[in-house]
Amino acid sequence: MVGLTQWQSSIVETTSRISSGFSLVGASFIIITFCTSKNFHRPINRLAFYAAFGNIITNVATIYSMEGIRAGRGSRLCQAQAAIIQWAIPADALFCLAMAWNVYLTVFRKKTTKQLRVLEPLYVSLCYGIPMVPALTFLIIKEPGKNKIYGPATLWCWIGTDWQILRIATFYGPTWIVLVLTFGIYALAGRVIFQLRRNLRHFAKESSSSQGTQALTSHPTARQQEPVLIVPGKISVTTVDTVEMSVAQDANLEAQTHIKGPRPSSLFPGITHHSSPQIVPDIASYTCHIEAVPHRHSRVRLKANNALEANTAAWAYCRCAMLFFLALLITWLPSSINRVYDLASSGKTSFGLNFAAALVLPAQGFWNALIYTVTTYPACNNWFRDIWVQMKQPLVWCRNRWRRRFDSSLQHSQSLSSV
Structure with missing residues (x-):
C-alpha cells in the first residue's frame, strides 16, 4: 500500500x-x-x-x-x-x-x-x-x-x-x-x-383572540337571550343549529325537542331572538323548524x-x-x-x-x-x-413448571414424613 x-x-x-x-x-x-x-x-x-x-x-x-x-x-x-x-x-x-x-x-x-x-x-x-x-x-x-x-x-x-x-x-x-x-x-x-x-x-392566534369579540359585536341581542320557556299556547326559541319544536295546547302539554348537529352554542345570523314569549295562534299544535348557517369565522378557522x-x-x-x-x-x-x-x-x-x-x-x-x-x-x-x-x-413457563415440580416434591416428602 x-x-x-x-x-x-x-x-x-x-x-x-x-x-x-x-x-x-x-x-x-x-x-x-x-x-x-x-x-x-x-x-x-x-x-x-x-x-x-x-x-x-x-x-x-x-x-x-x-x-x-x-x-x-x-x-x-x-x-x-x-x-x-x-x-x-x-x-x-x-x-x-x-x-x-x-x-x-x-x-x-x-x-x-x-x-x-x-x-x-x-x-x-x-x-x-x-x-x-x-x-x-x-x-x-x-x-x-x-x-x-x-x-x-x-x-x-x-x-x-x-x-x-x-x-x-x-x-x-x-x-x-x-x-x-x-x-x-x-x-x-x-x-x-x-x-x-x-x-x-x-x-x-388572531382568530383565537378575536373569536369572542366578533361574536358579541355581530349579535348584540346575545346579551338579552333568555332560557327556553314553553307555556300552553306560547313558544320561545333559543338559537341552535337545527331545532324542531312542537307545542300542544291541551292540559297535558308535551314538548318534544330534537336537536340535529352540535349542541346549542353561539348565535348565528338570520335568526330573530325574542326577549319575551311570543303568542302563538290558537291551533292544536305548532311546529317550528329552524336551520342556522354555521359561522363563516368557524369555517375559516x-x-x-x-x-x-x-x-x-x-x-x-x-x-x-x-x-x-x-x-x-x-x-x-x-x-x-x-x-x-x-x-x-x-x-x-x-x-x-x-x-x-x-x-x-x-x-x-x-x-x-x-x-x-x-x-x-x-x-x-x-x-x-x-x-x-x-x-x-x-x-415464565420454565419458572412456573419448576415451581410446580418443587411444590409436588415438597408435598410428597411431607406425606412420607407423616407416615
Missing part, C-alpha cells in the same frame, strides 16, 4: 471492517423492524428500507477491505468488490435525492401519502439502475495494452489509480451533483414551510387548523429527510476531500484522510439506522417492548 506504513494500513483496514460491521447491524435493524411492525411504514421509512439493501451489499464488499488488493487486480474477488462499491455506494445518495423529491412533491404539489407510494417502484429502479450501468460497463471493458479499470485503490479494490478521471466522472462528480440538487430542494421547501407555519400560527396540521406534517417529513442528507454529507465529505488531496498532491497518500474515509464511507447503514431510530423512537420503543414480552414467555 503505497504511502502508508504497515501499521497505518492495519489501522485503516481494521477501521473499515469495524465500520462495516456497525453498518450491517444498522441496515439489518431497519429491514427487520420494517418487516415485523406496521408502525414503521411511513413514506420516508420505506425509502430507508429500500436503501438498506444497498447498504448491506456495500458492506459485504467493504468488510473484505484490502483482501481484494492482496488477491490481485485480475482476481474475481477484486473485480467483484470494485463493481459492488461502484454500484451500491452511489445508490444511497440517489435514495436521499428521492427523499428530497418527495418533500418537493408534498410541499409544492400537495401529493398525498398514497400518491407518493405509487412512485416508490420508480425510485427503486432508478436508484439502483442508474449506478449499475457504469459498474457493469467497467467490469466488462478492457482496452488492449492497458490494465482493467478495476484495481487497487488504497482502501479496497475500486477504479484503479491509472483511471483517475473515471473516479471523478462516474463516482464523485455525479454524487456531488445529487447532493447539490438535494440541498437546493430542501432550501426551497424549508423556506416555504417556515413561511407558511409562521403565517398560520399568526392567523391562529377550521381550514386554517387543517392547513397548519398539513404543514406540520410536511415539516416533520422535511426535517427527517434533512437528517438523512446530513448523514450523507458526513459520509461523503471526508472521502471527497481525500480524493481532491490525492489529485492535488500527485498521488501522495494521507493517513488521516484515508482513516476518516475508512471510518465513515462504509457506515452508511449505521447513520441511516441511527436517524431511523431517532425519528421513530416511539415505534422502536414499542417494538423492543414486544420483543421483551415474547422473550419472557418461555422464561
